[in-house]
Every structure is written in structure tokens, then in C-alpha cells.
Amino acid sequence: MKVYLTADKDGQELKNILVAYLADENYEVVDLTETPADDFADSANLLVQKLKEDEKGLGIAVDAYGAGSFMVANKHKDIVVAEVSDEWSAHMTRRHNNARIITLGSEIVGPGLAKGVAKAFVTADYDGGRHQIRVDMLNAMC
Template sequence: MKIAIGSDHAGYELKIQLVEYLNKKVSIYDKGTFSNDSTDYPEFAHAVANAIESGEVELGILICGSANGVAMTANKHDHVRCAICWEKEIAELARAHNDANIVALPARFISVQKAKDIVDAFLNTDFEGGRHQRRVSKIGIV
């Protein structure tokens, strides 16, 4: 599985931990940032969302302080469904019911272990389809 990951400065340390953890499980495409220096979250959210749109990767992970900024930015892209998740059960539902293809993590509010649990749930849950597909199909603007 190919995964894109990106963060701003607030999510940088958590991103490093997740890249190390996930390198043993999946192919990781790190879209930045690459330091703790202050940066603008939209750059990295767009990079991960573009990787989803182009088919370069199957799923994405975005991290910032609250997860709000990266999620708002990513969700501007066609066919991107980015879900803010702070519990593994929310990640499972985001995948199973909403076919989320990016998980947004709030670095200032979760531990590294909780982030690992959320990401594992996100990566290991399949979209259920069925009645949920009908709803997901209505998300895009017509």
C-alpha cells in the first residue's frame, strides 16, 4: 500500500514518529514539512491531496496542531474525503461509512500511541459500500 503523509511544524514530531512506525508496514511518500520551522499547513495538505487525486498513493495522513486546517484544505480537492480523527473508532467509521481517503490527526491533542492506533484502524478498515456508497456519491458538488 502507498501512503502520502504531510504535516506543518506543529505536526512535525508526530509525523516523524509515524513515518518510522509505518515504514515497516507500507510505502510512505513524505510530502513535508521536514523541520520544526514555522510553515504554512496548506502547502502540505495540497501535496497529500494531489497525491490522492493523481493516483500516486491510495491513502493519506495529514497532521497539524488541531487537524482542522489540513482537513479544510484537503477537502477542497475533488474526490478527497479527509476525516479528522482523534479516536480509532472514528477512523474506522470514517473509512467504513464515508470512504475517507485521508485521515487528519490533531498533534496537540493525541499521544503518539493514540496516533498509531488511529492510523492502524484507518489503514485496516475497508469501505463497506452498499447504502454508504449512495451517500458518499452525494458528497461532491454538482
């Protein structure tokens, strides 16, 4: 599984920390914004496009508050996105919502917490079953 990461200028430093951390944890990491995007809309759209090409991949978008990337990515059909700032939410949104993208705010979470959030997200698996009904409802909204 590949983990794709993007950031705008406000999230670049934290994204770089996560790229290094996940690579050290032996994940296949793809940094889509080695040069930061000018705007969170650009970085979030880029991430969604990559995940539509790679149906098994996961993504992490970082901007100042996480909200901008979250709003942009959620405009796309068949991509479940969650704005998170703690490990448990990252873990459970993957398990119960089949979220493929999480968004983080560099002004909300520090490097240590961001690493924990990223690990909780990428190590969780989707439970399926009764949760698929919710995922189908989310996808029908777009």
C-alpha cells in the first residue's frame, strides 16, 4: 500500500516530518508536493486524483488547520475524508468509514501527535460489514 502526502505552504514542514517518519516505518511513501502547493485546494485535489488512480492507496493532506483540505477533498465522489487531530479518530474513521484521506492542521497538531495520528490511520483496516451502509450513503451524496 502506498501512502500519498500533500501540503500547501502552511503544512509543508509537518508533511516533510511525516514523509520521513512513514518511510522509516517502511511504508511506501509518495510525496506529491515536494514543492508546496500555493493553495490547499491544489494539494487536496492532487491527492484525490492520485487516490482515484490507486484504489488501494491512502492519503494525508496537511494545511494550517486541516479544514481547507478536508472541504476540498470531500467534494469528490467515492472518496471518504476525515479531518482528525487525534489517534483514535484517525484509527476509527479508517475502520468504520473506510476513510482514504485524513487531513491535519499544522497549527493544530505538533510533530509527535501527527506521527501517532498517521500511524493509527495507516495501520487500521476497514471493517466493512454493517459500516458499508454508511459508506454507500456518503458516496450517494455526491
